[in-house]
Amino acid sequence: MGSLSKRDIDALVMHLLDEQGLDDGLPLKKLSNQQLSVKLRVSTARIKSLRYEATLKHVSNNEKVAEWRFLEVIAKSKFDSDKDKIAFIIEDAFTKNWLQGILKDNGLVFDNSFNTEVVKVESNDLLSVLEVLYDKKSVETLKKRIDYVKAKKEKLSFAEVKKEFIKGAANALGETATSTVTKGLLSLIIG
Structure with a gap:
């Protein structure tokens, strides 16, 4: 079946975080890219890119x-x-x-x-x-x-x-x- 690349895993994690949230269970998709960037300590550009890839790869009926x-x-x-x-x-x-x-x-x-x-x-x-x-x-x-x-x-x-x-x-x-x-x-x- 093959393995996922690091980028694919990152996109999957981003998708799960957007849908399920962290330990508080609140979906992170309600946060802006800037807010999420601060929360996760990741650049805004990376958040934007990961969210784009997560939608492409892990959301049905795009x-x-x-x-x-x-x-x-x-x-x-x-x-x-x-x-x-x-x-x-x-x-x-x-x-x-x-x-x-x-x-x-x-x-x-x-x-x-x-x-x-x-x-x-x-x-x-x-x-x-x-x-x-x-x-x-x-x-x-x-x-x-x-x-x-x-x-x-x-x-x-x-x-x-x-x-x-x-x-x-x-x-x-x-x-x-x-x-x-x-x-x-x-x-x-x-x-």
């Missing part, structure tokens, strides 16, 4: 996981609108690469030249991707809000429509609106 993680990014984010672009932070390298791949596959542009975790994308491009992944009705609500804000030249804030969008998107991913995951996402939004 596509669904990426969809959920992206939904979590949307739920947690305070978006910043710069003309027709929307900027947000994706710390998870797997989810960022997944989003970049979807945008590329659809001939759309993804800009993270300023900071590798800050993602800038045209608002219409983001909406196109969201429409493919999640509930179309929820995306339409989001689109109306973006158009309204652009017309008013206000700072873009999704606070008013996030709850409805997240609920619809979670349903599109096959969960009921009363599921634990959806409740968790909604609690991030509502406070």
Whole structure:
């Protein structure tokens, strides 16, 4: 059957730590790369790399996981609108690469030249991707809000429509609106 390389073992340990935690049993996936770096006394770059490899090698149904993680990014984010672009932070390298791949596959542009975790994308491009992944009705609500804000030249804030969008998107991913995951996402939004 062969043996695992040190790198493969490290990725497996990272996966188990993210899912099961240390001796307190609290999953470490809730910690940012920086927080985990301090806790484990390992460089942030190494944590980021190990988490990426752990997701690739030890998580089944990577596509669904990426969809959920992206939904979590949307739920947690305070978006910043710069003309027709929307900027947000994706710390998870797997989810960022997944989003970049979807945008590329659809001939759309993804800009993270300023900071590798800050993602800038045209608002219409983001909406196109969201429409493919999640509930179309929820995306339409989001689109109306973006158009309204652009017309008013206000700072873009999704606070008013996030709850409805997240609920619809979670349903599109096959969960009921009363599921634990959806409740968790909604609690991030509502406070």
